[in-house]
Amino acid sequence: MALQSRSPQRPDDLVVEVEEADAVAVDQAVGLARKAAGGWAAASALERSAALVAAADALAGAAGEVTDLMVREVGKPVAEAAAEVARAVGILRYYAQQALDPDGETYPGPDPAALLLSRRRPRGVAGLITPWNFPVAIPLWKAAPALAFGNAVVLKPSPDATALALRLAELLAPALPNDVFQVVPGGAETGRAMLERVDCMSFTGSVAVGHQVAVAATGRGIPSQAEMGGLNATIVLSDADPERAATVVAGAAMGYAGQKCTATSRAIVVGDPGPFTEALVTAVQGLAVGDPAEEGTVVGPVITDQARRRVVEAAQEAVAAGGRLLTGGKAAEGTGWFVAPTLVNGLPPDAHLAQEEVFGPIAVVLAVADENDAVRVANGVRYGLVGSVFTSDLDRALRLADRLDTGMIRVNAPTTGVDYLAPFGGEKDSSYGPREQGKAARDLYTSTRTITILPHEG
Numbered sequence: 001m002a003l004q005s006r007s008p009q010r011p012d013d014l015v016v017e018v019e020e021a022d023a024v025a026v027d028q029a030v031g032l033a034r035k036a037a038g039g040w041a042a043a044s045a046l047e048r049s050a051a052l053v054a055a056a057d058a059l060a061g062a063a064g065e066v067t068d069l070m071v072r073e074v075g076k077p078v079a080e081a082a083a084e085v086a087r088a089v090g091i092l093r094y095y096a097q098q099a100l101d102p103d104g105e106t107y108p109g110p111d112p113a114a115l116l117l118s119r120r121r122p123r124g125v126a127g128l129i130t131p132w133n134f135p136v137a138i139p140l141w142k143a144a145p146a147l148a149f150g151n152a153v154v155l156k157p158s159p160d161a162t163a164l165a166l167r168l169a170e171l172l173a174p175a176l177p178n179d180v181f182q183v184v185p186g187g188a189e190t191g192r193a194m195l196e197r198v199d200c201m202s203f204t205g206s207v208a209v210g211h212q213v214a215v216a217a218t219g220r221g222i223p224s225q226a227e228m229g230g231l232n233a234t235i236v237l238s239d240a241d242p243e244r245a246a247t248v249v250a251g252a253a254m255g256y257a258g259q260k261c262t263a264t265s266r267a268i269v270v271g272d273p274g275p276f277t278e279a280l281v282t283a284v285q286g287l288a289v290g291d292p293a294e295e296g297t298v299v300g301p302v303i304t305d306q307a308r309r310r311v312v313e314a315a316q317e318a319v320a321a322g323g324r325l326l327t328g329g330k331a332a333e334g335t336g337w338f339v340a341p342t343l344v345n346g347l348p349p350d351a352h353l354a355q356e357e358v359f360g361p362i363a364v365v366l367a368v369a370d371e372n373d374a375v376r377v378a379n380g381v382r383y384g385l386v387g388s389v390f391t392s393d394l395d396r397a398l399r400l401a402d403r404l405d406t407g408m409i410r411v412n413a414p415t416t417g418v419d420y421l422a423p424f425g426g427e428k429d430s431s432y433g434p435r436e437q438g439k440a441a442r443d444l445y446t447s448t449r450t451i452t453i454l455p456h457e458g
């Protein structure tokens with residue numbers, strides 16, 4: 001079956017049309033990867049490191065072109081797209097160095113002269129299933145560690161980011177041995193076919209699919225990790241500067257049309273919500289909405305017509321449930337999947353919009369009486385990716401941060417933004433399996449082997 005990827009700002013712009021990889025094609029790709037993996041794992045760590053540096057150089061050399069393709073294929077505003085490509089280059093360089101880290105540990109053996117060692121070894125073929133919203137950084141924050149530690153990689157990108165994945169494979173090919181990094185375009189069926197064949201699996205996407213992936217991987221007895229949705233809260237304490245908090249929350253909620261797993265979906269305001277809410281509405285209304293190719297655009301289109309409908313329906317449903325629309329709530333006129341940044345208040349914390357991820361430019365403001373209520377509301381959802389707190393009181397920040405059920409906590413900072421050298425992941429329905437990025441990535445892409453060596457004559 002043919003797969004099409006179209007530009008969300010100009011849906012008549014067909015970015016790429018390719019055949020989906022069926023089970024036969026996936027089988028062939030994984031077979032080739034498995035053959036190539038042996039040689040790659042046997043190469044010296046210095047060779048693998050140099051290859052990743054060359055891959056970083058290739059991507060850096062094509063940064064402008066890849067940025068433009070990202071703007072065109074997934075509608076990411078150009079400044080964010082350029083930053084993502086630069087980050088991806090940084091990720092490749094970072095894991096090029098990690099390939100040279102110690103690859104094991106020694107322990108006291110049964111005899112003082114004995115060696116008791118534990119050494120890391122690659123899993124074999126790493127399968128990656130990725131979403132469209134960070135179409136270069138996510139595939140690479142998985143592929144770079146997988147490759148650094150000696151695995152071959154088969155990537156099944158989101159159908160909506162197919163052109164970018166194929167371009168990435170072309171750019172990386174000269175730096176790597178044949179078949180060590182391959183892309184299989186396709187949707188759910190291609191992903192399922194891959195899951196049946198690879199040696200470990202890393203998934204990023206929605207909760208429903210992530211759970212299916214984890215179940216299927218466990219059924220086969222292969223290790224897996226799934227990074228899934230978020231419904232991230234920013235708690236604004238009464239001692240915070242409301243204007244500053246509002247400016248940050250506006251960007252974190254609406255930047256790239258709210259299509260980040262780390263986007264702020266809930267602003268929880270302790271005490272009088274008036275000054276913060278007013279400042280937030282002003283800040284959101286001041287965001288530049290429009291063509292993502294224009295420098296200065298903060299909010300581009302959402303990815304599909306269906307995604308746009310979801311945002312508008314979520315706003316209508318919130319109003320029907322007693323919420324008040326503070327701004328937005330409507331699709332924009334004309335071509336392209338644009339929708340106005342939308343804010344709602346007046347909803348109880350158990351309202352649907354305050355409980356479920358929409359994945360678009362829509363957020364709720366929830367007023368609470370005190371810090372205990374703030375924690376209860378922040379934690380009262382099935383997600384637990386990232387939480388943030390705005391306050392000028394470090395003691396309160398520390399106490400609150402300690403009580404939040406999220407994998408990442410940021411103080412006086414937006415919920416968005418990822419530091420690739422630290423572990424990344426969430427709690428509850430947001431994550432399954434070991435953490436990604438930083439040194440943590442090694443846990444999925446390697447296994448350990450314990451080796452005992454005794455003196456020949458005891």
Ligand code: NAD
Pocket residue numbers: 129130131132133134156157158159186187188189191192204205206207209210212213227228229230260261357359385430
């Ligand atoms: P999605 O779950 O629809 O798709 C993700 C990937 O899974 C795609 O490649 C898709 O083709 C594939 N897929 C779909 N059904 C499958 C199946 N049954 N078996 C195997 N593969 C299948 O998600 P999306 O719309 O591409 O991305 C948006 C979601 O991703 C949001 O929920 C967002 O929060 C989440 N996300 C999470 C993180 C994170 O790190 N936690 C980062 C970015 C996005």
